[in-house]
Amino acid sequence: MNAPKWLKTPKGYVTISIAAFLFIASIGSITLMGIVNSLIAIVAAFVTDSIYCALKNRKSSKDSTVITGLIISLVLSFTTPWYMVAGTAVMAILSKHLFVYKKKPIFNPAAFGLLLSIFLFHPGQSWWGAFGDLPWWMIGFLLIGGYLVTERVNKFPQVFAYLGTFFLLLLLLGLLEIGGAADALRPPFINAALFFSFFMLTDPPTSPAKYQNQVVFGIVSAIAGIIVYAIFGGLTYLFIGLMIGNIYSYWKKLSTSKAAERRQMRSKTSRRVISG
Amino acid sequence: MKKMDKKWVLLCSTAIAAVYAAGYYTTETQAADGQPKPYMANFVQSNSPTSTHTDVTSRQTQSRYKDGTYTGMGMNRRGSIEVQVTIKNDQITDVEISDFAMHYSERDVVGLPEEVLQNQSPQVQNVSGATYSTEAFQDAVQEALNQAQNA
Known part of the structure; x- marks a missing residue:
């Protein structure tokens, strides 16, 4: 595939958007450390992916590996030590290959790696690439990139269901004065939620395609995330919410596949009866 | 699959922004306390x-x-x-x-x-x-x- 054609693919849209975020956030933060971390994450992800694919004789998806590395480097603080960045990328890529259904990952690789890294490394995720430490109006960049990507991957129902439920539940928490709803609705947490919903929740292999299932997926992910936030606070709520949503998507694929198998069996049996 | 109509995208975006704004203003006092x-x-x-x-x-x-x-x-x-x-x-x-x-x-x-x-x-x-x-x-x-x- 040539470059202009690739740029029009969903992966092309995502790569260009998050690479632009990396560039803008680096200028805003006046540092090159984030770019260095992104290179570390991409190299670690590439090496892990290449070794695994060579050992298991599988086909490697280079662009999704780059996307995973970029997302990891935008979420982890740019002051995060290199071994934590590399470790997170390695765990993300391994999850992509180890937890699969019909050759597709069950969990969003970047979210899985970032969630595990919180427990293993305590890396201090800052979501700096979502402009969490920069002026509030920079959220405009997130919305522009986010809407372009969501439109391209056809996931608006999912994103709207997620954000609608997420904000509604935070409004309820705010009215009841439970948990840190005020924090979650303000930078840097609102930046994190928007980046997450536009670029991680919408990952095509780990989320449903049908509109009806997209809506359920969005609602389930938001409810699970807000429950975790209300009880524990911290920074794991977005990722845990997505993991629950990913499990719903997996279950949906599994049940659809089993129903199709049953239909196939029934038609074979009826054909045998007719011919016999 | 057919893509979501632009009017619906605009309508849903506005509704979500309204819910967000309601949450933001509801938690204004809590945010000020912090x-x-x-x-x-x-x-x-x-x-x-x-x-x-x-x-x-x-x-x-x-x-x-x-x-x-x-x-x-x-x-x-x-x-x-x-x-x-x-x-x-x-x-x-x-x-x-x-x-x-x-x-x-x-x-x-x-x-x-x-x-x-x-x-x-x-x-x-x-x-x-x-x-x-x-x-x-x-x-x-x-x-x-x-x-x-x-x-």
């Missing part, structure tokens, strides 16, 4: 890390700290840390984290009070991957020392 008090804001602005260190050291030689236990708070966009610093004969004799409300793990900064005691200064080494908690802790200790100077 903001630094004016004197703390001034304090953070007027003291760079190096000048703070020099300031504290010079004041120690002039015996400016009053004995007692002082509470200080440090906060940033990721939460807040409250500490209690005990001063005796111009020496920091005890530092305790009395309230940890960061969005990170408390385990990240558990060794910092000991470091303050060793250095006799709020300046501690940045903990890998816990920059925001380290900064909030330093600000909290500095604020407590500031109170000890003004007591």
